[in-house]
Amino acid sequence: MPIAKTMTLMIPVRNVQAAPLRVSLESMKRQTHRFDEVVVSDFASYEPFKSDIEELCSQYQKELNVKYVYTSPPDIDLEIPDRTLDKILSVHLWQMNYNIGIRNSKSDLIIISGSDRVFADDVGGIMLDFYNYWCGRSPKKEAWLSGRVRDLSRVPEISELDDFEKLMTEARSRGGYGFMGTSKKWLHEVQGLDETIRWCADIDLARRARFDGVPVIWITHGRAANRQKRYGKILHLTTHGKSIRKFGGADVTDIARRGKWFIHRTDGNRKVVRNNESWGIFTETKLRRAFERTKMTHDELNESLRQRREDPRKWLRTHA
Numbered sequence: 001m002p003i004a005k006t007m008t009l010m011i012p013v014r015n016v017q018a019a020p021l022r023v024s025l026e027s028m029k030r031q032t033h034r035f036d037e038v039v040v041s042d043f044a045s046y047e048p049f050k051s052d053i054e055e056l057c058s059q060y061q062k063e064l065n066v067k068y069v070y071t072s073p074p075d076i077d078l079e080i081p082d083r084t085l086d087k088i089l090s091v092h093l094w095q096m097n098y099n100i101g102i103r104n105s106k107s108d109l110i111i112i113s114g115s116d117r118v119f120a121d122d123v124g125g126i127m128l129d130f131y132n133y134w135c136g137r138s139p140k141k142e143a144w145l146s147g148r149v150r151d152l153s154r155v156p157e158i159s160e161l162d163d164f165e166k167l168m169t170e171a172r173s174r175g176g177y178g179f180m181g182t183s184k185k186w187l188h189e190v191q192g193l194d195e196t197i198r199w200c201a202d203i204d205l206a207r208r209a210r211f212d213g214v215p216v217i218w219i220t221h222g223r224a225a226n227r228q229k230r231y232g233k234i235l236h237l238t239t240h241g242k243s244i245r246k247f248g249g250a251d252v253t254d255i256a257r258r259g260k261w262f263i264h265r266t267d268g269n270r271k272v273v274r275n276n277e278s279w280g281i282f283t284e285t286k287l288r289r290a291f292e293r294t295k296m297t298h299d300e301l302n303e304s305l306r307q308r309r310e311d312p313r314k315w316l317r318t319h320a
Contacts, residue, residue, distance in 0.1 A: 003136070006107035008037050012112070014044065015046055016053065018052040020115060021056060025038070029063065036107050038064050040053065041071070043096060044071060095194060102192050106184075108184060109183055110184050112180050118156070127181060130143075138215050145180065145217050146206060147178040148234070
């Protein structure tokens with residue numbers, strides 16, 4: 001008997017363009033095994049982003065069972081410049097957006113991805129198949145799934161989705177994060193992603209799965225072939241021009257800096273449950289702590305970004 005029968009695709013968004021999200025939803029329409037619902041969790045997007053995303057979700061609500069969940073920005077009287085506050089919400093509290101989406105998902109299996117992901121038409125069925133297969137081999141009857149992506153440096157036309165293999169030939173291999181997924185039951189047991197982590201919270205959650213005895217499965221081409229399945233490949237639309245680097249789309253300095261910080265952070269904390277009982281709910285205390293962790297004013301933030309652009313290696317030595 002399959003352990004998971006229903007699937008939710010959860011997409012966290014904040015101030016994103018509607019075009020890549022539309023293409024992503026269109027790729028959901030082409031699934032041979034459709035997701036039972038798509039939850040778009042929007043944490044405090046500004047206008048016109050909010051209206052555009054909400055309207056787009058309403059267009060696909062009937063066909064894909066899209067649920068748009070909007071969380072209002074905090075109304076807290078802190079002497080923080082708007083751009084600095086926006087930076088805190090985007091970085092320090094991004095995990096909260098994931099958690100709100102998780103708590104609004106109803107299916108057995110929750111797949112978390114991005115608004116700029118495009119899926120081949122067999123991804124949904126393969127995810128459900130792999131999850132149930134590895135749950136059957138796990139003493140905990142649980143599994144954690146992760147998959148990789150390839151970069152496509154443009155937003156394709158909707159008609160191009162009919163020839164996904166052609167898009168794959170244009171994409172660059174990056175090997176980065178494409179999606180993560182596990183059961184709603186386990187995500188609620190561990191109370192979601194750690195909201196105190198600035199970066200790599202998805203990797204941290206996979207590490208906690210290992211701590212809890214849950215097998216972590218990377219869906220690769222080899223694994224897919226062994227299970228007599230063709231892995232449904234995923235494209236990452238690198239639509240943000242400034243984020244595209246010559247190193248296959250990844251920011252190498254970011255990877256090194258975040259990696260050092262992340263290993264130090266998680267090696268000393270092997271607790272499976274990190275959040276308190278109010279996980280996914282914004283509090284003034286969380287914002288104040290996040291602001292204290294930044295230790296920088298608006299001007300200092302801009303100066304730090306300028307130094308990073310001019311001398312990434314020196315900036316990395318200073319901030320790693």
